[in-house]
Amino acid sequence: MKIPLSGPDLGEREKELVLEVLESGHLGLGPKAVEFERMMAEYAGTKYAISCNSGTSGLHMLVHAMGIKDGDEVITTPFSFVASSNCVLFERATPVFVDIDEQTYNIDVTQIEAKITERTKAILPVHVFGQPANMTEIRRLADKYNLKIIEDSCEAIGAKWKGKPAGALGDAGVFAFYPNKQLTxxxxxxxVTDDEELANLCFSLRNQGRGEDGLWLSHVRLGWNYRMDELSAALGIAQMERVEDILKRRQAVADMYFEKLRDVPGIILPQSVEDAEVSWFVYVIRFAPEFNRDEIMHTLSNDGIGCRPYFTPIHLQPFYMEQFGFKEGDFPVTERVAKGTLAIPxxxxxxxxxxxVVVAKLRAQVQVNV
Known part of the structure; x- marks a missing residue:
């Protein structure tokens, strides 16, 4: 049996709404995007939602809209997909990394304050794998030092911190809908944001800097083509109509893994904290140091089991090492965790x-590699 690492959940409703768009002939800047934005703002509990063509674009717009620029610093995590740091570099600012908490794999909030300087303009926490970061402490520090908070919630739609939705815990948040996400x-x-000025800027920036009056070919600032097309928005509407069911079924898969893997020696299962409600983006296990993660991964892959290391530390990506002089040992917890983590189907x-099938293959490999 071949089992993929991930796969989207698409049905008849998605086909119906996409066909509506095709038959309408209205493929961009249309009513479906507006409806999707309304649904997302309601779900996140924010006043505004601005659709765009990727989570990366959303993060970039926020960095720019908040006036973060050359010479500024943004505190973030090295254990993430590279876009959460690249979005800072797009504006020639500097990502300042803080090591992670070994239990949650999120930014270690006890180390943030020591990294704040007069050049720090924002904190960009990432809710890694759908696990909310400690937003209580991040908000306290942001308020103390007058910093902005950009929530990278790209992996965390439906997650909550102390009962409040991820994405609505900072000044603004971003969700992403790539095919491996909870919704696609x-x-x-x-x-998503409650800040009207920020929202208006993002509406403009995603559409080539067009002015708030919406006049055709009237551009009042530098912007980009970051728009979401109507076909994508149609898929989003259909997915949002059953978001709770999708998240519930993903929780059920996670529960099966917890039950069937909890007694396997050498495998560390995902861990949470009391105030966090996880939204399952991926299921990432971690092998104890005595196991060869890469050898196990290659064997599983050869057996048709989709799996990938999640994540490779950003600071050890070749470009970041060349640009900033990062090296192994700079963020030891991140590096220790990253050497053992594996996303399974x-x-x-x-x-x-x-x-x-996945559990049986893992058990067999653990016995071989012990």
Whole structure:
């Protein structure tokens, strides 16, 4: 049995709404994007939602809209997808990394304050794998030092911190909808915020800097083509109509893994904290140091089991090492965690039979590698 690492959950409703768009002939800047934005703002509990073509674009717009520029610093985590730091570099600012908490894999909030300087303009926490970061402490520090908070919630739609939705815990947040995410629009993202000025700027920036009056070919600032098309928005509407069901089914798959893997020696399962409600983006296990993660990964892959290391530390990516002089040992917890983590097959429609196959393969490999 071949089991993919991930896969989207698409049905008849998605086909129906996409066909509506095709038959309408209105493929961009249309009513579907507006409706999707309304649904997302309501779900996140924010006043505004601005759709765009990717989570990366959403993060970039926020960095720019907040006036972060050359010479400024943004505190973030090295254990993430590279876009959460690249978005800072796009504006020639500097990402300042803080090591992670070994339990949650999120930014270690006890180390943030020591990294704040007069050049620090924002904190950009990442809710890694759908696990909310400690936003209480991040908000306290942001308020103390007058810093902005950009929430990278690209992996965390539906997650909550102390009962409040991820994305609505900072000055603005971003969700992403790549096909491996909880919800998908194919490609796409969305910014959510309560800040009217910030929202208006993002509406303009995503559409080539067009003015708030919406006049055709009237551009009042530098912007980009970061728009979401109507076909993507149609998928988003259909997905949002059943978001709670999708998240519930993903939780059920995670629960199966917890039950079936909890007694496997040498495998560390995902851990949470009391105030966090996880939204399952991926299911990432971690091998104890005595196991060879890469050898196990290659064997599983050869057996048809989709798996990938999640994540490779950003500071050890070749470009970051060349640009900033990072080296091994700079962020030891991140590096220790990254050497052992492995994302195993996880998707909304995953069956118990598929979970059992993955678990059996893992058990066999642990016995061989012990």
């Amino acid at each position: 629009t194919g490609e796409g993202g969305i910014v 996880f998707f909304t429609n995953m069956t118990e039979e598929q979970v059992d």
